[in-house]
Amino acid sequence: MPWDVNNHWVDIAEIRIDDTVTDSAFETETEFRLELRTNSHELDLEDVRVFVGFNRMTLQLECDGIEVAIGERHGDHTPQNDIVTKLIAKSTSGTKMAGSVGVDLDITTALSGMPFKASGSAEGTSGTSVERETTRTETSKFVSAKPGDKWVISSPNSEPLSAKYISADHPLCILKPKAKSNRTGLRAHLYAHKNDMVITSDQKPSLFAVTSEKKNKERVLAILLAKAVDDRREGLDVTTHIHLTTLNSLSPDDE
Secondary structure, eight states: OOEEEEEETTTEEEEOOOOHHHHSHHHHHEEEEEEEEEEEEEESSSOEEEEESSSSSHHHHESSSSSEEEOOOOTOOOOOOOOEEEEEEEEEEEEEEEEEEEOOOOOOHHHTTOOOOOOOOOOEEHHHHHHEEOOOOOOOSSEEEEETTTTEEEOOOOOOSEEEEOOOTTEEEEEEEEOOOOOEEEEEEEEEEEGGEEEEEOOHHHHHSSSSSHHHHHHHHHHHHSOSSSSTTOOOOTEEEEEEEEEOOOTTTTT
């Protein structure tokens, strides 16, 4: 099956499809395997050199005659069904005096050295306090599976993405053909929003600060959006989203 793989900004994001996918006609269940590498792209803005990357990207599949099979997908997060809460009981006890102590003492008793009696009462107190302690461990994922056949690739610390985040060693998902389909294939789109763009520079801070961050972003965005992309995902705002990569297994005659 012929595939078109267009990495429009290959220095920012590059997707490669595994041969087991490109050789498949999706007639049976197919493990969808690909690699995604990201980095920051160097741009010369005349007065300053910058590196442009993104801290968040979205990969979305558009299936035709096939669908993502039920089951585990790469990046799924399934919390435990049982929630364990640990209860800690602390008990307290003590004794306090209640009432009054009465002493009858006359001069005769005092002089004779005879013992005398004192009367009173003591009241014991006790109690139990219960403290509720819940321990929760939070984990972050670079790749998170989302509804609608989407995967979000994000950096937990908002730094630009710069690594291989999806490996062909593990399938992204399993694709299966729909019954009575005349054709089978898919399109996949990798895109990013302008608000997730990260601009850095290795030049002196004073030089980089000559123009404001907002102005730099506007200049970089104009450069990224200036590249003509004919295979954008429908419904994306072309003024706010940068289309990074498009995968297509459907020939023009099929579309």
